[in-house]
Every structure is written in C-alpha cells, then in structure tokens.
Amino acid sequence: MIGWISIAVGVEFLGFSLISxxxxxxxxxxxxxxxxIGLILHYVLIHIFLSIRFKGYVPGILTSVIFLFPGIWILYKAEQILHFWKNTICMPFRYYTNVYLLSGTSQTYGLLV
Structure with a gap:
C-alpha cells in the first residue's frame, strides 16, 4: 500500500512540475x-478533512497544515499580479459542469457518486 501512495505522490509532483x-x-x-487551486483544495478536502473524519493521522496532514496558509497567500498574490477576475477563476468549474456533468460522460471516469 505504501508503494502505491509514493507513486501517486510522485505522479502528482511530476504533473504539477510540468504544468509550472x-x-x-x-x-x-x-x-x-x-x-x-486544485492543490490547495486537495490539502483541505483530502488530508485535513480525512484526518478529522478518521480522528487520527493521515499521510500528508503535517505538510498540508504547514503549506495551507502560505499557499493561500501565494494564490492571493498571483491573483493581484496576473489580474485574474473571479469569473476567470470559476471558468474551469463552469466548463466541467457544462461538459462533463450535463453530458453524462463523468460517470465513465467515476466522477459522480
């Protein structure tokens, strides 16, 4: 099990590094x-909430707590520098809602519960 988690973390790091x-x-x-934004949401939704739900240690909780507030600050500064508007930030979510959820293809990828 630990090996799969390490591979997932490596793939996540490689993907974010290539995007950057x-x-x-x-x-x-x-x-x-x-x-x-997805990385910050991952910190909150996966690591922090799972730790609260299971009332114990979840791998990555310390890193998530340490990097959550600097990550939010980086997003704030990037928004000021890049001049992204709120509508621009929400555009990928609108795209996801319109294309995947309304067409029903998200069931293929396991995105609907």
Missing part, C-alpha cells in the same frame, strides 16, 4: 493557477 514549467515557458499562467 510549461506555464513559465509559454507565459500562460491560467493552467498553473487552476492547478494550484
């Missing part, structure tokens, strides 16, 4: 910003 690299190369930070 290509965002820097092509000067398009919209994808990076969305991925970083």
């Amino acid at each position: 690299l290509f965002s820097g190369i092509f000067q398009g930070y919209f994808l990076w910003y969305g991925a970083y």
Whole structure:
C-alpha cells in the first residue's frame, strides 16, 4: 500500500512540475493557477478533512497544515499580479459542469457518486 501512495505522490509532483514549467515557458499562467487551486483544495478536502473524519493521522496532514496558509497567500498574490477576475477563476468549474456533468460522460471516469 505504501508503494502505491509514493507513486501517486510522485505522479502528482511530476504533473504539477510540468504544468509550472510549461506555464513559465509559454507565459500562460491560467493552467498553473487552476492547478494550484486544485492543490490547495486537495490539502483541505483530502488530508485535513480525512484526518478529522478518521480522528487520527493521515499521510500528508503535517505538510498540508504547514503549506495551507502560505499557499493561500501565494494564490492571493498571483491573483493581484496576473489580474485574474473571479469569473476567470470559476471558468474551469463552469466548463466541467457544462461538459462533463450535463453530458453524462463523468460517470465513465467515476466522477459522480
């Protein structure tokens, strides 16, 4: 079980690193910003809430707590620098809702409960 968790963390790191690299190369930070929001939501929804639910240690809880507030600060500063509006930030969520949920293809990927 531990080996699979390590592989998942490595894949997550590689994916976010590639998104960051290509965002820097092509000067398009919209994808990076969305991925970083996903990372912060991952901290809260997966690690912190699971720790509260199971009333015990969940791998990654210490890292999540340590990096949660600096991560929110980085998002705030990035929003100021990149001048993203609230509608721009919500655009990927609207796309997901319109394309996947309304078409029913999300059941293929296990996104609906």
